[in-house]
Amino acid sequence: MKRIIVLSILSIFCIQCISVKQKVKATPNSKTATVQSTTTATPKLVVGIIVDQMRYDYLTQFENKYSEGGFKRMLREGFNCKNNHYNYIPTYTGPGHASVYTGTTPQNHGIIANDWYNKAEKEFAYCAFDDAYVSVGVADKYEGKMSPHRMETTTISDQLRLATQQRGKVIGIAIKDRGAILPAGHAANGAYWFYGKDKGNWITSTYYQNTLPAWVQDFNASDAAEKYITTWNTLYDINTYTESGADTNKFEGTFKGKTNANFPYDLAALKEKNGGFDILKSTAYGNSLTTDFAIAAIKGEQLGKDATPDILALSYSSTDYVGHKFGVNSKEIQDTYIRLDKDIERLLATLDAEVGKGNYTIFLTADHAAVHVPSYLKSIKIPAGYFSNSSLKKHLEAFLKTRYGSENLIENISNGQIFLNHEEVQRLPVSATAIENVLQRELLAYDQIAKVYTRTTLQSGEFSTGIAASIQKGFNQKRSGDVCFVLKPSTISYGRTGSTHGSGFNYDTHVPLLFYGNGIQQGTTVRRTVITDIAPTISVLLDIAFPNGATGNPIEEVLKD
Known part of the structure; x- marks a missing residue:
């Protein structure tokens, strides 16, 4: 009886080994031929x-x-x-x-x-x-x-x-x-x-x-x-x-x-x-x-x-x-x-x-x-709109001039990012982080903008869900700007005809x-x-x-x- 049980176990084990070998691609040095179907082989x-x-x-x-x-x-x-x-x-x-x-x-x-x-x-x-x-x-x-x-x-x-x-x-x-x-x-x-x-x-x-x-x-x-x-x-x-x-x-x-x-x-x-x-x-x-x-x-x-x-x-x-x-x-x-x-x-x-x-x-x-x-x-009453980078830049330059007395704090606005002029920042008795926070508050008051994230926030914590996580996964420390903003849904920086993307x-x-x-x-x-x-x-x-x-x-x- 014991002999029969042992033989049965060995038979099952051998069948499983054969089954596994049929799925594994032979190595260049293998001397044993293997069976391989086209559905499991590596694609050419x-x-x-x-x-x-x-x-x-x-x-x-x-x-x-x-x-x-x-x-x-x-x-x-x-x-x-x-x-x-x-x-x-x-x-x-x-x-x-x-x-x-x-x-x-x-x-x-x-x-x-x-x-x-x-x-x-x-x-x-x-x-x-x-x-x-x-x-x-x-x-x-x-x-x-x-x-x-x-x-x-x-x-x-x-x-x-x-x-x-x-x-x-x-x-x-x-x-x-x-x-x-x-x-x-x-x-x-x-x-x-x-x-x-x-x-x-x-x-x-x-x-x-x-x-x-x-x-x-x-x-x-x-x-x-x-x-x-x-x-x-x-x-x-x-x-x-x-x-x-x-x-x-x-x-x-x-x-x-x-x-x-x-x-x-x-x-x-x-x-x-x-x-x-x-x-x-x-x-x-x-x-x-x-x-x-x-x-x-x-x-x-x-x-x-x-x-x-x-x-x-x-x-x-x-x-x-x-x-x-x-x-x-x-x-x-x-x-x-x-x-x-x-x-x-x-x-x-x-x-x-x-x-x-x-x-x-x-x-x-x-x-x-x-x-x-x-x-x-908009013609069928769904919320949507258009946004101008140049208009935002003029608005923020005027705001920062009033706040700090400087016209050159913003170096560039593009791709939903604001790049500060850090040479100008260093001339002021205020930190870049403080300016980021001031810009965040001002941007959130801007009608077409829904969310704003600063460089300091994106570098100091980790978001796991939602738009914040998407912003962070797109944020490159060396190449990205100092403040990132998100427009309202279906609001784009583009012409009045045709479609675009980016959000x-x-x-x-x-x-x-x-x-x-x-x-x-x-x-x-x-x-x-x-x-x-x-x-x-x-x-x-x-x-x-x-x-x-x-x-x-x-x-x-x-x-x-």
Whole structure:
């Protein structure tokens, strides 16, 4: 009897060992063959898609116009994090792209805005500008003076390069330079962005290489952008676009040379007055051109063709340009997303053919969302408004002159931050902290401002929830200002037409997060996830180290066993 029990236990133990071995990838030195299904193997290619200025509700609002092979395929077969948010302020493109790939916030990675006031140099710094390099692929040398050097932590892209001894390829692509550069990280093989002032070519920087690869040269030589200089009309009958506002309204901007913001748009006729091929940026066709180039990169770089994982960091920028110009409730934004869905379908079909279904993983998210046009909200009696930095600066300068007798205490106001002139502060018999507190009280009395936080407060305590926590996670000790203020909901510093973003309110923070493909569960969650969770999740999937500043956590329910 004892012998039977012992044999039974050994049998169960052996079965469990076999089961575990089937899930573990063989090491290079292993002599024992293991069984491994494509659903548990490391993906050959990770495609990170960031859709610039995508609200979560675009997935649901336009759903009945989407094809079965684009967004719906990812929703049907992948995992949908329905309650995904940005957890810091400001919600801009540069910080958004950096945060997705670093797994942390501006507090740590240092990209505190697209442009910010550089206190040391007393001028504005652009998040991707680097005077040490020049353009490759275009005569205009300034356009290529770019690198990721202002980003102070590593990305999942960098960690892949480190883990594979640089065998894993990393390519970044976006119409915007920052959308290609920051996700690709410091050690990328290449990053490419669009230059529309000449022939509509894709360019890079000498940070990456001194000449364009042959596949990029071939793509540029094909005049691929030219075919999109056509008439932009709605893909389907405009009368069926009932999920967006009227085509004729007073809340939208338009192109130079066009008197209204109505379909159709004759791009050939409008091209000259709107920056040449740059006009494509503000149309749905900018995303289609980006997809064309991404497909060329997959083939040209042979991404996902060997056992070492690669990363394609792909950002769709035109959704942001269209949203800024026409607004989130426009027919133009609806058509842009309907056409983007077709581009996603085309990209997935290419990945199926070139890499193989089951061999790649995709995550799709956004760098921020966007607010409804405040003038539209006000027209239907929803509180909203507009704010002027210059008016606030005049008000505060007059206030401080009366209080302290100085006209030069404020050096700059930008990105919801006030930078004090510390040389002037030192001349006064009062501390910087005292001036911060005085400004806080005065700002709270200003009609359009809802909340105010001082540098002293943000450095001396820790907030765990709400807007205060978001401000703190976006506050970088070396680069941020001395007083941070938050405008009232739906109050923006922008023109009277079109949408923008930047706040910590739900309309700017709630963005899609979809996972699809190799190693991904099928399902949904309404548990709150944050944007900094993406990089740790992909790190676990690839079995590599987390980015060195990551503060997010893996989303366990997304991943298969």
